[in-house]
Amino acid sequence: MGHQWGMVIDLDRCTGCEACVVACHAENNIATVGDKQAAGGRAKHWIRVERYYEGDFPDVRVKFMPVLCQQCDAAPCEPVCPTFASYHTDEGLNGQIYNRCIGTRYCANACPYNVRFFNFYNPVWEKPLNLQLNPDVSVREVGVMEKCTFCVQRIKAAEIKAEAEKRDVKDGEIQPACVQSCPTNAMVFGDLSDPNSQVSRMAASSRGNKLLDELGTRPKITYLQRDSWNGDENA
Amino acid sequence: MATKTPEQINEDLLRPLSVVSPRYFIALIFFLAVVIVAVSFFGRQIYDGLGVTGLNRPVFWAFYITNFVFWIGLSHAGTLISAILRLCNATWRRPVTRCAEVITVFSLSIGASFPIIHLGRPWLAFWLFPYPSERGIWPNIRSPLLWDFFAINTYLIGSVTFLLLPMLPDFALIRDRASGFRKRVYGFLALGWRGTPKQWHRLETAMHIMAIAIIPVAVSVHSIVSWDFAMAPVPMWHSTIFAPYFVAGAIFSGIAALIIAMAGLRKFLHLEEYLRPIHFENLGKLLLVMSLLWFYFVFSERLTGWYGNEKYEMSVFWLTQRGSFSPLFWAMVFCNFILPMPILAIKKLRTITGTVIASIAVVIGMWIERFLIIVPSLAHKYGSFSWGSYRPSWTEIIITAGTFAAMALLYMLFAKAVPIIAVWELKAGQSVEREHLETVLAASEAEAGAK
Numbered sequence: 229m230g231h232q233w234g235m236v237i238d239l240d241r242c243t244g245c246e247a248c249v250v251a252c253h254a255e256n257n258i259a260t261v262g263d264k265q266a267a268g269g270r271a272k273h274w275i276r277v278e279r280y281y282e283g284d285f286p287d288v289r290v291k292f293m294p295v296l297c298q299q300c301d302a303a304p305c306e307p308v309c310p311t312f313a314s315y316h317t318d319e320g321l322n323g324q325i326y327n328r329c330i331g332t333r334y335c336a337n338a339c340p341y342n343v344r345f346f347n348f349y350n351p352v353w354e355k356p357l358n359l360q361l362n363p364d365v366s367v368r369e370v371g372v373m374e375k376c377t378f379c380v381q382r383i384k385a386a387e388i389k390a391e392a393e394k395r396d397v398k399d400g401e402i403q404p405a406c407v408q409s410c411p412t413n414a415m416v417f418g419d420l421s422d423p424n425s426q427v428s429r430m431a432a433s434s435r436g437n438k439l440l441d442e443l444g445t446r447p448k449i450t451y452l453q454r455d456s457w458n459g460d461e462n463a
Numbered sequence: 464m465a466t467k468t469p470e471q472i473n474e475d476l477l478r479p480l481s482v483v484s485p486r487y488f489i490a491l492i493f494f495l496a497v498v499i500v501a502v503s504f505f506g507r508q509i510y511d512g513l514g515v516t517g518l519n520r521p522v523f524w525a526f527y528i529t530n531f532v533f534w535i536g537l538s539h540a541g542t543l544i545s546a547i548l549r550l551c552n553a554t555w556r557r558p559v560t561r562c563a564e565v566i567t568v569f570s571l572s573i574g575a576s577f578p579i580i581h582l583g584r585p586w587l588a589f590w591l592f593p594y595p596s597e598r599g600i601w602p603n604i605r606s607p608l609l610w611d612f613f614a615i616n617t618y619l620i621g622s623v624t625f626l627l628l629p630m631l632p633d634f635a636l637i638r639d640r641a642s643g644f645r646k647r648v649y650g651f652l653a654l655g656w657r658g659t660p661k662q663w664h665r666l667e668t669a670m671h672i673m674a675i676a677i678i679p680v681a682v683s684v685h686s687i688v689s690w691d692f693a694m695a696p697v698p699m700w701h702s703t704i705f706a707p708y709f710v711a712g713a714i715f716s717g718i719a720a721l722i723i724a725m726a727g728l729r730k731f732l733h734l735e736e737y738l739r740p741i742h743f744e745n746l747g748k749l750l751l752v753m754s755l756l757w758f759y760f761v762f763s764e765r766l767t768g769w770y771g772n773e774k775y776e777m778s779v780f781w782l783t784q785r786g787s788f789s790p791l792f793w794a795m796v797f798c799n800f801i802l803p804m805p806i807l808a809i810k811k812l813r814t815i816t817g818t819v820i821a822s823i824a825v826v827i828g829m830w831i832e833r834f835l836i837i838v839p840s841l842a843h844k845y846g847s848f849s850w851g852s853y854r855p856s857w858t859e860i861i862i863t864a865g866t867f868a869a870m871a872l873l874y875m876l877f878a879k880a881v882p883i884i885a886v887w888e889l890k891a892g893q894s895v896e897r898e899h900l901e902t903v904l905a906a907s908e909a910e911a912g913a914k
Contacts, residue, residue: 307606310602311591332578338696349514370583
């Protein structure tokens, strides 16, 4: 069996600093849309930090939850795409092929996590921001959907390197931008098909649960949290 | 009806084809202007992107998909109703069938354009066609959108055939009375119709086959449209009731559209003696039945949702029931049930004016219904952090208005090119009535003779 990429996010470690959000924007050439568009709900953040408040004033605790594409094994976004732009890769990722996308936005409606983003306009990078585009990642044109890829460009690079060196990808060798930039090590990425990987061991934790598990989407991201705090509750 | 001679019928029904009033021209230019404005707004949308609409995350579908469902729904006016009435041998149907079938063809074409209008990259819509391409990939048959594509195309081909078949004898009639260029055009359209018994027999057989075949197609189309929603795990979408609910709603709005169209034809083409109060009365009764059925569906859907008390469903439920969408919800109930019910149930009120008022309300109400099915569910989908709302932009409003103008425009042009009431069917109906009368008379004479 090939790799099955997955992630563990420890909510008890997350401080809500949003470094992951910034890193993701930089790594994946995600255009900002300006304040007006963002206020109208058109901001594109492949990862976002959701804030929830627990308890009554003055005993309020703020809870943070980074939400990105859950790379579901039974992803509702995949079967609904008429052009196979959204599809399941051999390594368990919810792939999104921009060139195939005709922009029906059905995948985004079907996604229970609201982690798919649409290019309402052509993306613009004002000078000199255009110079910081990542050459490993394509930019997306108007009218197509985009979403978190688990930094597939980094996964592919590591796999190619490992193959050239005739070895397997080592645990921890691949770090998506969000994982790499997390100052509290709240996020761990790795191969779920390897029972000894750090991510597999942590995903088996008794603190673990899945976002909207009851929908049967079989997400590959496990959230760790204390029992007292129920992350998917409508706050 | 006072029996008219075949010559009179020809005269009355073919008159609209040769007479054009200035009022007609003014209306035509007005609707054409609206359509042109709408097309130009669509052009701008293609150039700039869907940013010119009010769409956002999470409300990725709104006005355009509402219009899509609405127009596909209206298309059930024609073919389905006329097929059922044909198969039931309802004789009063004769003047009604063609104007109903025309609604189907035009509203289906308009409805089918919306999935393209709403695309992020509409210039690639042809990728839904299954053809061996350089991309080395077929369309995804698991996607309900692809089912839509096939269902709508099947229905469009079927309903165009269903409309054209009974037009052949009328084209031949116009051909025989016309001269010059007109004769050539209608001669071509008549496909060599000579009116031989063999041809009549074949036409009848073909009509019968089409009438039977089109009913399951029509039912499947709106079921599949409903599955665009019901297949997705979205609160209040993911429901087994959707297919029959949508089909009933489609027939409901279809009958309403038919009544409005008939009233317009009756007034503007002076067809008072053909589209008589009895037609409005009978269609009004059908509309009443559908109104009750619609209410039953809404009630069942709402009751089971509320009683089940599932938290994500409830957040959408209360959003429509008493949240920001509640004025629309209650407007819908008023338009689809509270207003039409008494008008259609009380015989005194079931007049032409009454049924038209009820029908206009129903058309508005059913448009709102589709909007309320689509938008609140998306706005309150699961996690409250990503909830949103929606406000249409002018582009969406103008394109929506443009499609209503397009419908009026196409209908007006059609009524000038083809007799909107099937001439031969009407004559056939009269001869049936006459035969019936003759048999009755003969029987009573024989009885008298026996005495």
